[in-house]
Amino acid sequence: MKINAFAVLEKGAELKPYSFDVESSTGYECIIKVLACGVCHSDLHIIDDDWGMSRYPAVVGHEVVGEIVELGEQIQHLKKGDRVGVGWQASSCLQCRDCLRGNENLCDENQGLIVAGYGGFADYLKVDSRFAFPIPAGIETQHAGPLLCAGITVYSALRSAGMSSGQEIGVIGVGGLGHLAVQFASKLGNRVTAFTTSQDKAEFATQLGAADAIVVPAGSSPPPPDRKFQILISTVPADLDWPAYVEYLDSDGTLTMVGVPSQPLNVPLFPLIMKRRRIMGSIIGGRAIMMDMLNVAEKYGVKPIVETFSMQQANEALQKVRANKVRYRAVLTAN
Ligand SMILES: NC(=O)c1ccc[n+]([C@@H]2O[C@H](COP(=O)([O-])OP(=O)(O)OC[C@H]3O[C@@H](n4cnc5c(N)ncnc54)[C@H](OP(=O)(O)O)[C@@H]3O)[C@@H](O)[C@H]2O)c1
Ligand SMILES: [Zn+2]
Ligand SMILES: [Zn+2]
Incomplete structure (x- = not known):
């Protein structure tokens, strides 16, 4: 045919x-x-x-x-x-x-x-x-x-990073993948913070289930953390200030990467070693x-x-x- x-x-x-x-x-x-x-x-x-x-x-x-x-x-x-x-x-x-x-x-x-x-x-x-x-x-x-x-990618990455319920979870980027990560994590009983470059998405993220949204203009770094996450998922296809995001991880926290930036990650080891933090990828x-x-x-x-x-x-x-x-x-x- x-x-x-x-x-x-x-x-x-x-x-x-x-x-x-x-x-x-x-x-x-x-x-x-x-x-x-x-x-x-x-x-x-x-x-x-x-x-x-x-x-x-x-x-x-x-x-x-x-x-x-x-x-x-x-x-x-x-x-x-x-x-x-x-x-x-x-x-x-x-x-x-x-x-x-x-x-x-x-x-x-x-x-x-x-x-x-x-x-x-x-x-x-x-x-x-x-x-x-x-x-x-x-x-x-x-x-x-x-x-x-989009759905399977974020669900599988969050589960592999240890998502259960009652956790603090951060989601970087509220696009196709990110808006589903916010929903899966929040509807399964976690407290979600979204990071977005788009003001309108910050407002909408709470309707999707996020407790908070932080606007980080493109090319900027996130503010110093006032909370720590067990899991942080990046859905962004761009190179971000990864060391600044690692600071948001709690001890034993995991940064799971599903978005595909063009450059290798450049992250100092001490912030990982001293808090037993992990960085993983997921497909x-x-x-x-x-x-x-x-x-x-x-x-x-x-x-x-x-x-x-x-x-x-x-x-x-x-x-x-x-x-x-x-x-x-x-x-x-x-x-
Ligand atoms: N690992 C896997 O198995 C897998 C599966 C599917 C897709 N992916 C990858 O995941 C990534 C996202 O896919 P998607 O379909 O969700 O894309 P998308 O709908 O375009 O969403 C990506 C979001 O990232 C944020 N973003 C884009 N450029 C940015 C920049 N320069 N700085 C900061 N934030 C930026 C934007 O969110 P805000 O407007 O909220 O800032 C944008 O909506 C792609 O790299 C894709 O190839 C991986
Ligand atoms: Zn895809
Ligand atoms: Zn096989």
Whole structure:
């Protein structure tokens, strides 16, 4: 069948209509009719080849929600018409120690949907059904997409950093990832402080569940801390004054990095050593925690705040993400 997509043909270019053919599904493959697709900042990193892994033509979009229209003969757990979501990860080996522990996201063979193949800025998507997740009935289609990358990334990073409840948690950046980190952490019973460059987001962060918001203009350092966090998560794709943020960590506190700044971290060791603080990184989440996250989102009312665009307006949506003008996640919807 023919898939009609939007692709960038070279680094940093605008999206153009782009069609390609796919064979019928066999084995665990399935074809999904795309209903909606979120726009993640990682789509921009891939368009711009910031990570040196992009292949062109690149069809981006990895917060895909759709309906199964065709299944390979091996698939037992899904049927035609099921509403499923696909995030950043397209496949893994399913056999290594990480995969067997449910950490498919850490597998050496893991493949990114928009790196290994074509993503969701398209009318249909062909994927490995073992990385397509049923969407709980209580989550609307346009809200499901952002949970599949932004949501799982912050939920998994916070859990891996030890999030339970009754903790002080800081969230740096209130974009697509950050506005969901504020919601997950606060709705699960933690006291959240948001750091943002945007005055309007500081005001809105409290409606999302933050107890406090601190405005830190772009290029500036945060004020000296008047509180300490067990966990601080950075969702910012820029280089910040990391030593100043480390000062916000309590003893044994963890700074977890999910945003991808361009430069290596430059942090003095004594503030880590003297307070047994940690800095960690985290990438998306495995399949089991993906299902947990979707259930938590449904039950605790974690709901992405979205600005919708038609698929044809994909360039406009990407420009708005670039300019940090989206409140809080752009989602492309099928016509
Ligand atoms: N680790 C993973 O598995 C994973 C998964 C998905 C995405 N990511 C990465 O996470 C990052 C964020 O993605 P996203 O989709 O949430 O992006 P986004 O919607 O563009 O949000 C990023 C936010 O960072 C803040 N920010 C941007 N530039 C800044 C600057 N120069 N100084 C200070 N703050 C700045 C802004 O928040 P305020 O307006 O509140 O200041 C902005 O809204 C990207 O690097 C993306 O690639 C990682
Ligand atoms: Zn993403
Ligand atoms: Zn593996």
